[in-house]
Amino acid sequence: MRSLLKRLKGFVRSRSIHVTVVNTGGCNGCDIEILACYTYRYDLEQYGIYYHNNPRKSDVLIVTGPVTYQWREKLERLYRKVPEPKAVVAVGACACSGGIFNQEGGRVCGPVREIIPVDAEVPGCPPRPEEIVSAIVEVVPRLFRAWEFRRGSEHGAEAGG
Amino acid sequence: MERRREGRDASPRGNVRVVDVETGEEVPISHKVPVGPNHPILKEPLRIKLAVRGEEVVDCKVEMGYCHRGIERIMEGMPWQKAAFLAERVCGICSHAHNMCFIGGVERTAEGEPAPRGLFLRVLVQELDRIQSHLIANAAYFYSIEHETMFVWNMNTRERVLDCIEEITGNRILTGWNVVGGVRVDVTEDQLERVLETLEKVEEDVKAYRRIAQTDPLIKLRSRGVGVITKEHVRRYRVVGPQARASGVPESDMRLQEPVYPELGFKPVSRKRGDNLARILVRYDECLQSIDLIERIVDELPEGEHRRELEIRGGHVDHRVEAPRGELVYDMELTQGGVVRRVTIRTPSVPNIRVLEAIAPGAPTIADAVAVYASLDPCVACNERFVIVDRDRGEILYEGRAREVMRECSRTTSGRS
Known part of the structure; x- marks a missing residue:
């Protein structure tokens, strides 16, 4: 019975996702491609994904841009604000590797995964909306569906230890 | 100095005064509302600090510095191909304008003229870029006044324009289309015909949106008479682009001084009211004008090569281009062969965001102040050219604190002299 409830929770959770988009100093290219996901042609909302931009209410953090020094602490704080279960999707070449700015003279502190844990990376400068949509639609439900079971096992391990 | 700033924020302007009964001191009734750096209507990180009394906005400060990546520093010592x-x-939104301005500057130091067909194709893509940029700007404005239908319609039309850009250049946003001497790839007749076909539908849509923006009572209620930029503001803050043209300054259009536009019989559009609605309508007008220009470019496209070999002599050059948001300046120093020695970029969003501090305090509500911000078509990524660092402590100073430090420095130096 409890397992059924958990499965139901996971199913419902993976069908209603709120996202927050954070631009950590990118050139806007990725942000407008994410915005383009909301047009009829790509229509992210048909998969139950809503653009919310309130970290306290959202499940997924979409991070674009190389993280500038000014953003470093703020990004960590923003990540802590998002309630569990959460997923982070890094969109764009800058977020994946620092991109064109990660060279001598650039004031960026490297890719996003060195600052917060990242679950999916979408390379491209900027990636096409189809790629962004498919990344979110494939990765995020997979993480959320089994989360109740994973949490249960973690608690069990803690109790056993 | 610290005290003076506090005093100005605390004392309410107007007739309302609240006095503490016991001490007899005036109680501040203004609040500070920070908007950003991450906020639903902001595409980019920026912090707007609003001082409000009730719903009325009395003061506004803009804090920038979240986007500084050091592009000018990275460019130093790079050949033009990389830079x-x-x-x-x-x-990313006005990417083609930046590319065109940089390459145009390099070409001015070179011997010989770029290929005329290349110049025309450059302007063709520039006008397509302008249409998509104006449509996304208007969409962002409609989103900020919670008119989601218009937001989605504008974005849908923008997709068609992006299709045109992809048809010609091969990419949607960052195209890498300009090279010294012309453009990277030539276009064919079929491609141009397909672009014109798509633009017919875009023209219909934009005309419909303009009519809706002019007649819809909801949009009128939120936009007419809100956030008025007067000619005095334009002069004082050096407002550029469609924002200045909406206040009746058509001379601010740099396209009047660019090479190809005079051959096309270009005349800038302008409106007089200078409020949010005027800015929206000017952008729609410019979209329609751009479609006309593209049709004329396709008719008058010169035959011949699309790219020429040029020898770069080097030197100091100052090049200006009308980006979708206004006048864009690249001040460059190049070596012989085209290695960048130093580059300084002045983007149109710098004065356009600055004027917000002057016009937001007149806004009736906080939501209107945010809408005024969106109507200025701000682009934060453009803005961040430098940060001020406290050397002793090694920390970055944000706008507000940086200003204080600069004021302090100027005071101490003037005291010494």
Whole structure:
């Protein structure tokens, strides 16, 4: 019975996702491609994904841009604000590797995964909306569906230890 | 100095005064509302500090510095082939304008003229870029006044324009289309015909949106008479682009001084009211004008090569281009052969965001102040050219604190002299 409830929770959770988009100093290219996901042609909302931009209410953090020094602490704080279960999707070449700015003279502190844990990376400068949509639609439900079971096992391990 | 600033924020302007009964001191009744750096209507990180009394906005400060990546520093010592890609990535929305301005500057130091067909194709893509940029700007404004239908319609039409850009250049946003001497790839007749076909539908849509914006009572209620930029503001803050043209300054259009436009019989559009609605309508007008220009470019496209070999002599050059948001300046120093020695970029969003501090305090509600911000078509990624660092402590100073430090420095130096 409890397992059924958990499965139901996971199913419902993976069908209603709120996202927050954070631009950590990118050139806007990725942000407008994410915005383009909301047009009829790509229509992210048909998969139950809503653009919310309130970290306290959202499940997924979409991070674009190389993280500038000014953003470093703020990004960590923003990540802590998002309630569990959460997923982070890094969109764009800058977020994946620092991109064109990660060279001598650039004031960026490297890719996003060195600052917060990242679950999916979408390379491209900027990636096409189809790629962004498919990344979110494939990765995020997979993480959320089994989360109740994973949490249960973690608690069990803690109790056993 | 600290005290003076506090005093100004605390004392309510107007007739309302609240006095503490016991001490007899005036109680501040203004609040500070920070908007950003991450906020639903902001595409980019920026902090707006609003001082409000009830719903009325009495003061506004803009704090920038979240986007500084050091592009100018990275560009130093790079050949133009590499630096052109960096110039494009200053801003993703008006990327083509940045690329065109940088390459135009390099060409001015070169011997010989670029290919005329290349110049025309450059302007063709520039006008397509302008249409998509204006449509996304208007969409952002409608989103900020919670008119989601218009937001989605504008974005849908923008997709068609992006299709045109992809048809010609091969990419949607960052195209890498300009090279010294012309453009990278030639176009065919079929491609141009397909672009014109798509633009017919875009023209219909934009005309319909303009009519809706002019007649819809909801949009009128939120936009007419809100956030008025007067000619005095334009002069004082050096407002550029469609924002200045909406206040009746058509001379601010740099396209009047660019090479190809006079041959096309270009005349800038302008409106007089200077409020949010005027800015929206000017952008729609410019979209329609751009479609006309593209049709004329396709008719008058010169035959011949699309790219020429040029020898770069080097030197100091100052090049200006009308980006979708206004006048864009690249001040460059190049060596012989085209290695960048120093580049300084002045983007149109710098004065356009600055004027917000003057016009937001007149806004009736906080939501209107945010809408005024969106109507200025701000682009934060463009803005961040430098940060001020406290050397002793090694920390970055944000706008507000940086200003204080600069004021302090100027005071101490003037005291010494």
